[in-house]
Structure formats: C-alpha cells, structure tokens
Amino acid sequence: MMQLPLIRLAQGQLNLLEICPPQFQRLYLEELGSPISPEEQEKQSWGSQFHLLMQQRELGLPIDSLLKEDEEVQRSLNGLVAAVPEIGGLTGTILRDAEHCRTLNFQGYLLTVVYDLLIVEGKKAQILDWKTYLQPQSQKKLAQNWQTRLYLYVLAETSEYLPEQISMTYWFVRLPRTPASVNFIYNDLLHQQTRQDLSSILTKLDSWLAEYLDEGIAFPHRLNCQEVCPYYSSFFATWGKSSIDLYTSIENIEEVSI
Numbered sequence: 041m042m043q044l045p046l047i048r049l050a051q052g053q054l055n056l057l058e059i060c061p062p063q064f065q066r067l068y069l070e071e072l073g074s075p076i077s078p079e080e081q082e083k084q085s086w087g088s089q090f091h092l093l094m095q096q097r098e099l100g101l102p103i104d105s106l107l108k109e110d111e112e113v114q115r116s117l118n119g120l121v122a123a124v125p126e127i128g129g130l131t132g133t134i135l136r137d138a139e140h141c142r143t144l145n146f147q148g149y150l151l152t153v154v155y156d157l158l159i160v161e162g163k164k165a166q167i168l169d170w171k172t173y174l175q176p177q178s179q180k181k182l183a184q185n186w187q188t189r190l191y192l193y194v195l196a197e198t199s200e201y202l203p204e205q206i207s208m209t210y211w212f213v214r215l216p217r218t219p220a221s222v223n224f225i226y227n228d229l230l231h232q233q234t235r236q237d238l239s240s241i242l243t244k245l246d247s248w249l250a251e252y253l254d255e256g257i258a259f260p261h262r263l264n265c266q267e268v269c270p271y272y273s274s275f276f277a278t279w280g281k282s283s284i285d286l287y288t289s290i291e292n293i294e295e296v297s298i
C-alpha cells in the first residue's frame with residue numbers, strides 16, 4: 041500500500057466508519073464536504089461560543105461582558121455552573137483542565153480526544169462534556185457512541201487510573217429549564233470490549249484504505265442498512281445534491297439498526 045502519514049482519528053470519524061464507510065471515504069479521503077444549512081450553522085456557532093466561554097471561565101478570564109451579549113448563552117452557562125459543583129472547584133483536585141487534549145497511538149492510528157473539562161482527584165478522574173444540542177440523547181445511544189467509548193478508553197490508556205476510577209458525564213446545557221446529565225462509570229470489561237472493537241474497526245480501515253489507494257476500490261456499504269437507505273442505489277449520483285438529507289437518513293438508519 042502507498043505509504044500514508046499517521047492518520048488522526050477522533051470520535052466523529054469512528055462513528056462514521058461504523059455507520060457509513062462510503063461517507064467516511066467521501067468526507068475524509070476526498071474532502072467533499074457540503075454546505076450546511078443556516079439552522080445547522082446557528083447551532084454550531086452557539087455550541088462553539090458556549091465551549092469557548094466555558095474554557096475562558098476555567099482559565100479565570102473575564103467573560104461578563106461577552107455573556108451580556110447573548111441572554112440564552114448566559115442563562116445556560118449560569119444554569120450549568122449552578123448544577124455542577126465540580127465546575128466551582130473541589131478540594132483535593134490534582135489537575136483540572138479545560139479543552140484537555142490527549143492522543144494515543146493505536147495500531148498505527150493517532151486516536152485523539154479533547155475533553156471539555158478533565159478533573160483529576162485522589163482516586164478518581166472525571167471527564168465532563170458540554171452538549172449544546174436541544175434534545176438530550178438516551179443513555180443507551182450515548183453508551184454506543186464512539187465519543188463515550190473513545191474518551192474513556194484513551195484516559196485509561198494514558199493515565200495511571202484504572203477503568204473503575206474513571207467516569208464521564210455529559211451535561212445537556214441548552215434546555216429550557218435546568219441542565220440535565222447522563223453519567224457513565226467505566227470498568228475493565230468495557231475497556232477490553234472497546235479495545236477489541238477498536239482493533240476490529242481499524243483492521244477493516246487498513247484493508248479498505250489499501251484497496252482504495254492501490255486499486256481505486258470504494259469503501260463498502262454496510263449490509264444491514266442498504267434496504268432502508270434511499271441513497272444506496274444512486275449513492276454517488278446523489279451525494280452532491282443532498283448530503284444533508286443523507287446525513288439525516290443515516291442517523292435514522294443507525295437508530296433503527298441498533
């Protein structure tokens with residue numbers, strides 16, 4: 041196979057590899073992104089602004105004047121700070137770091153995570169993540185998402201903490217009333233399962249990449265979603281026009297198939 045530089049993979053790429061390999065090929069190998077809708081753009085910029093303000097707050101920088109510019113962000117941020125005691129600071133904390141980045145070399149790929157807030161105390165390490173979309177996801181769906189699995193796995197592999205000492209909490213901050221949370225406590229069984237699943241998905245990626253680069257063979261469609269995917273038969277002809285619709289369809293397919 042043609043020699044490639046080390047490939048960096050985050051949770052989004054792992055999710056896509058699992059849900060729709062052809063879309064992974066299109067977005068990450070061919071860099072064929074599509075324009076996003078104004079509504080989607082608004083959600084993304086709201087989320088970026090919220091994350092930035094939380095990081096600035098953690099660094100002790102003044103944010104009051106920025107908060108005054110957006111009442112909704114202000115309400116959500118104050119609601120989160122009131123609901124999460126850890127944000128205010130805990131006694132005995134060894135490390136707390138916002139936008140904390142870690143990388144792990146796994147089978148020749150660089151697995152990358154960015155924790156919104158990492159808090160390390162005597163016998164436990166907590167990952168906190170701010171979710172800014174409007175509907176909280178179910179615990180089951182979040183448990184299967186590569187963000188949960190990868191974030192916990194990488195921390196266990198790159199720290200001295202045992203899986204049982206590590207947890208991850210999602211906080212859904214953009215809700216009309218108070219923020220809601222979903223919490224995951226890690227363990228050794230889940231850790232072994234994640235290692236196995238990562239190995240399996242990256243072994244497949246090795247072979248798809250080799251076929252794609254050496255022989256021009258496209259990444260394969262999944263078998264169990266072809267019947268319900270309206271784009272399967274006209275995949276390549278359809279991409280340019282409606283990949284936003286396709287994304288929605290793919291998400292629905294994933295919900296059905298799990």
Ligand code: SF4
Nearest residue numbers: 060261262265266269
């Ligand atoms: S059938 Fe549709 S959702 Fe499934 S892999 Fe192919 S394009 Fe993706």
